[in-house]
Amino acid sequence: MGRGSPIPPMLRRKIVDQYQKGVSQRKIAKSLKLSSSTVHNIIQRFRESGTISVCKGQGRKTILDACDLRALRWHCITYRNATVMEITAWAQEYFQKTLSVNTIHRAIRRCRLKLYRSKKKPYLNMIQKRRRFLWAKAHLKWTVAKWKTVLWSDESKFEVLLGKLGCHVIRTKEDKDNSSCYQRSVQKPASLMVWGCMSACGMGSLHIWKGTINAESNASFELLISSSSSSYTFIPVSPTQLHTLVTPHPPPLTPLTIKEEEVNRLFKRLNTRKATGPDSVSPSLLKNCANQLSPVFTDIFNTSLETCHVPACFKISAIVPVPKKTKITGLNDYRPVALTSVVMKSFERLVLSYLKDITDPLLDPLQFAYRSNRSVDDAVILALHFILQHLDSPGSYARILFVDFSSAFNTIIPALLRDKLFQLNVPDSMCSWITDFLTDRRQFVRLGTHVSDLQHISTGSPQGCVLSPLLFSLYTNGCTSGHQSVKLLKFADDTTLIGLISDGDELAYRGTTNTKELKWEQNIRSLTKKAQQRMYFLRQLKKFLLPVKMLVNFYTAIIESILTSSITVWFAAATARDKAKLQCVIHSAEK
Known part of the structure; x- marks a missing residue:
């Protein structure tokens, strides 16, 4: 049982008076309807101290004194987004005392602080509203044609991991509008900043912006209004730039034309340690004679692009079986790596750069292989984020299906790939060139000094060609999830399906x-x-x-x-x- 309320002083005085008159303790307890132990304790205290007042108990000593509380308050205000566990760890190290989380909770309340859910930053503050007003006032006389050259952009954020970081803050009730108590909008590297645009010509797609936008880095972009949490920017651009930015993914106006300088630069960058192809042309020969050979091969490359025909000598591959494992049990334990002409690889690199400029914005964002600024870590982190974010909800679970396609590059059908390339705004001439590049190829197997007979193939893309990874990504680009609760992540031919399922479906x-x-x-x-x-x-x-x-x-x-x-x-x-x-x-x- 808990401790009851103390006996009033008047009642204690009456007990002492009756005791002094010679009344027994049992009769006093019975007449006043109190327990015998209570009466005994009051009389015993009167005998020892001569008073009827209650002696102040010693109680439990406070672990943190006033000086410690001031240090704790300073730390909480300095690190407002710290969790109670983090503050407890700091306090134990700073005060050299054994402290529990509950003790720190009570100490924070004694400091007149409390754990609140942090407030989001204001939509627009007074300075930004003033800038918006002055800019609008200065452009009152703009014509409709002039306004059509304005691009409206909006900055957004995609949470990748630790999305709830900084949602709580330790503050007083009066510090609600303190800027240090707002939610943090950007949490690097746990989030990704994305820009979308809209204009009179329509709405564009989301673009990942690399770097910052300012007058020094790009003179054509004039940053006029920015908000702490969400930035709305007026960007005057030319009509040509506007068409390029607003149209989601326009096809190029001219076909690929290769310049002599590009070929010369590629030849000079060749790695002389690379193996030669079936034509026995070594990289060192092309590198040392780049100035003399680049004009010749430039004409050959441009003629090939104009006629949509790849020379037959460029389509020969030497297949070298490379073991996948240390212990070989069958033919499937070998990886068929194709050695192709070094000249053709240089040609493919020029075509690859051209294709990337066209298709990169249209590629599935959940394809993490063969793309710049993406890695296996990104795929694993995003998969874990989807799963853990869903499991935060009570009564939910996730089903994961791992799919690995065998001989993935060999399954590419050139006719189907041509249709997919055309849907991705690749020019028809380039589609025809790629189709010819993949059809009527010749290959032979080389194992040591042994060489097999030539075989003609018209399906698949050789493993070892520069274009093969991108062509496979474009070939499987349409393999996406059509359901909101199913996430489909791809890394080359490794596909992961994550089904987010709620128990209360x-x-x-x-x-x-x-x-x-x-x-x-x-x-x-x-x-x-x-x-x-x-x-x-x-x-x-x-x-x-x-x-x-x-x-x-x-x-x-x-x-x-x-x-x-x-x-x-x-x-x-x-x-x-x-x-x-x-x-x-x-x-x-x-x-």
Whole structure:
């Protein structure tokens, strides 16, 4: 039992007076309706101290004194976003004392601080509103044609990991609008800043911006208005730039034309340690004779692009089997690596750069292989983020399916790839060139000094070609998830399907929501929500003093029809609480 309230001083005085008159303790307790132990303790205290006052107990000594509390308060204000666990670890090290989390909780409250949910930054502060007003005032005389050259952009943030970082802050009640108590908008490297744009010509797609936008880095971009949490920017650009930025992914106006300087630069960058191809042309020869050979090969490359035909000598591959494992058990344990002409690889690099400029914005963002600034770590982190974020909800779990395609590059069908390239705005001439590049190829197997006969193939892309990784990514670009709760992540031919499943999954059939336990709470909640939304229109009609008959007709057609939807199915199994919710809507309509 807990400790009761103390005996009043007047009652203690009466006990002492009766004791001094010779009344026994048992009679005193019986007459005053107190316990014998209470009377005994009061008399015993009177004998020892001669007073009837209650001696102040020693109590539990405070672990943190006033000086310690001042240091704790300073630390909490300096590091407002620190968790209580982090503050406890700091306090134990700083004060050299054993402290619990509850002790720190009480100490924070003694410092007149409290853990609040941090407030989001203001949409626009006074300075930014002033800038917006002055800019609008300075452009009042702009014509419609001039406004069509303005691009509106919006900065957004994609949480990648640790999305709830900095959601709480330690502060006083008065520090609600303190800028240091706001939520942190950018959490590097846990988030990704993305820019979207909109203009009179339409809405563009999201673009990942590399670096910062300012007058020094790009003179054509004039940053006029920026907000702490969300930036809205007016960017005057030329009509040509506007078309380039706003149109999601326009095809290039001219086909690929290779310059002599590009070929010369590629030849001089060749790695002389690389193996030669079937034509026995070594990289060192091309590198040392780049100035003399680049004009010749430039004409050959441009002629090949114009005629959409790849020379037959460039389509020969020497297949070298490379073991995948240390212990070989079968032919599948070898990786068929194709050695192609060094000249053709240089040609492919020029085509690769051209294709990337066209197709990069249209590639699936969840494909992490063969792309710059992406790695295996990004794919694993994003997969874990999807799973952990879903598992934060109670009663949920995730199903993961790992798919690995065998001989992925060999499954590319040139005709299907051509259609996919055309859908990705690749020019028809380039589509024809790639189709010719993949068809009627010749290859032989080389194992030591042994060489097999030539074989003709018209399917697949050789492993070892410069274009093969990008062509495979474009070939599988349409393999995406069509369901919001299913995430499909790809790393080359390794595909991961993450199914985010809630334990309380419900199924809506013909407007009636039924859970797997065959309960109707979710269905009734959905019906009452829809009916309450339509009650707004009934109230507005009543304000216009419409006839009662018309209001009744509106209620019957718009509101009652929702409440009675499939009522014969669920009403008998509905609980009294759910029926009361329905009755509440009906009473509101009657008023």
